[in-house]
Amino acid sequence: MSAPRIAVVVKGYPRLSETFVAQELLALEARGLPLAIWSLRRPTERDRHPMHARIAAPVAYLPEYLHEAPLRVLAGLGQALRRPRLPRLLGLFLRDLARDPSASRLRRLGQALVLARELPGSVAHIHVHFLHTPASVARYAALLTGRGWSFSAHAKDIWTTPDWELREKLADAAWGVTCTRDGLRRLEALAQPPRALPSVPPEGGGPPPRLALAYHGLDLARFPAPPPPRPPRDGTDPADPLRLLCVGRMVAKKGHDDLLDALATLPAGLHWRLALIGGGEIRAATEARAAALGLADRVAFRGALAQPAVIAAMREADLFVLPTKPAPGGDRDGLPNVLMEAASQDLPILATAFAGTPEFIASGTHGLLVPPGDPAALAGALARLARDPDLRRRLAGAARARLVADFALDPGIDLIAARLAASAGLEPVREAAARPAGACACAS
Template identity: 35%
Template sequence: MHRIGYVLKVYPRFSETFVVTEILAREAIGADLRIYAMRPTTDARFHPELARVKAPVTWVPRPTNANRFWQQVTASTQDPEILANFASILPELTELEASDVAQGVALAQRVKADGITHLHAHFASLAGRMAWVASKLTGIPYTVTTHAKDIFHESVNPIWLRRICGDAAQVLAISRFNEGYLQKVLTDTGANLVLIYNALELSRFEYVKPSLPTGTLRIAAVGRFVPKKGFSELLGAVAILAERGVDFSLTLGGDGELDEQLRQKVEQLGLTQQVTMPGPLTQAEVRQLLRSSDVFVAPCVPAGDGNMDGLPTVVLEAMACGAPVVTTSVTGLPEVIRNGETGLLLEPGDVPALADALASIADGDVDTPALAEAARQLIEQNFDSNFQAQRLNTLETTEAP
């Protein structure tokens, strides 16, 4: 009996819809799953799809002082195998925060008791480290899905990235761009790289063929309010539209560290009548927004700290729903948005070009229905969560012991 343990930093997390989609697809084909989270959520809103997840959830205790650290480590190393292996990886453990060590050991004890046969971590950062520790202590193999911040950000520890990926049974890349990047940074680690895109539960994303815009150009953008999303550049572009007299409205959904800064920029640019910022949106609300919009914009840019988007799920959702997409050539985005075929692809940070692209759509110069049709076909071919679940199941149940 194969029993898969999902190792996550936070569960549930509002912004990580791809995790819930993946879990639901795997449960639909009969996978026996357990979820282990290192942190409780601080989100104020939740996607209704969470209610469909059957896997039990364990929040691994995180000690806050030395006494609790030693209590947790002592309690978790009563198992002779875990205790013996703990000593063997002690040099590596000294590189970690004490709370990481305590959680990793506690995770090992719990997954062994739960009969887990394979661990699967999302992100090669905290979750990846915890999966590595638990695997080394128990002998349970693990895979890790890498994304963006965990491999691109300036804070990434290259020693731990190479260690986590090198010791994993498989390392999953969510785009060909990421796969190529990892091939370089993981040279000589023996990492087994596999390309598996994040996917969608297509039954929840009904395709509606768009019409050419008439009247007000309805623009949508959704994401976390962080530099790599490029929302400041988007506001600059729509300000140009306003100067040109283009009739438009922009709905900018999400929240994050730049929330106040973006709201101030809307006021400074005199766009309060055209720009609406409703806060974070559920997937159902995103779908409704996409169906009522003429164009979806994902103006991603490389951030100053090295962070970049991997392949934003909301772009795939827009393509699935029939919302024409305008985005930038960052990481994996050119793999889905082929300029003039499945959307419009621009250079990141080119504000005038973004304004021109939106103006051309407003003028009816872009065959947006044709773009949307081709985009939906691509999503159906390559981003079905049922296919993703089958591939993951095959990987994790046929690996060498």
């Protein structure tokens, strides 16, 4: 394997909920890019997706808490004292600290010092996933070492990072991509200088835009063909209830509370079972809510699962439900990859008209969308879809056709790969159409 030329900084690796990160890494390696992964945190989950085993890039872990690795931090500081760019870094850090006087900010500096010291000399460019904490570490290390850096922005990082911090990171980064038009519009509005940065290259050539849209897409080669047509369950048979599925971390923005509230209002004669896949900070509260609503015997909490188990659950379900909404702190989703995964299995989708979801699903054509944070509307759509298996079938078929036609993996990966190769001084990578068949094996 070639010496790594590109360092990819992530908050945690591997993570079951961040299949899009693994997908990108695997696809970039398939295009011949030599990568090294630097993670701010060690994994907290026992399971891994099969795709993680296929990623060849070496993984290094920065000290999550500085007191846990004092020698590494001191060695990083010692080397930084000999670097001519240290005064510039300290000036930037002190400005950041004045606006964000937190222990987290100090930790980011310490991690950046370790990263700057331990990056191999072969690494020519730093790319980071998420514009909040990981981008701070990447930015500090890049400034100290004289490297360029770029980013892939996603969801929480776009909507919860302070405007001042986003503006400055956007100004400093060589380039960046994000995975929804919703997020792109926000970043373009904050970009400095205040000029519109197009999401597609200008006609007639010229330099590419610094900000670009790159949907995650889905590598259908990794997924089984859709299952045979599902039985036309309509919830009338208590012995064969409608099978509902929701996959998402147990956090406020996923809308599990709205889903449970909606289910509690469905007619008694509508028989259903719900499987909830995902772990997270509000699982206990969500279980308690289900019990308080009298739903405990019909809701199965299955925890975080590896992707094969998730796909198996999708193949057994009759309807996929994901009622995302804004969280109290401003956190929100982008375009959840799990929607595309459901579509790959001809599983009809009920979701909310929020964030990036409408970029994939047109309500009434590829699925049904209801307003976010509206359990009554969600209940109405659930009842409608439960009683109409033919509608579910039509919507599912249209969503899969949309996935195949417009949300393939390669276009976004080709864009990112070309920019990374140029930034790292590598030969241009071949785009998907020019690669031999089977050369790219990617993940979601």
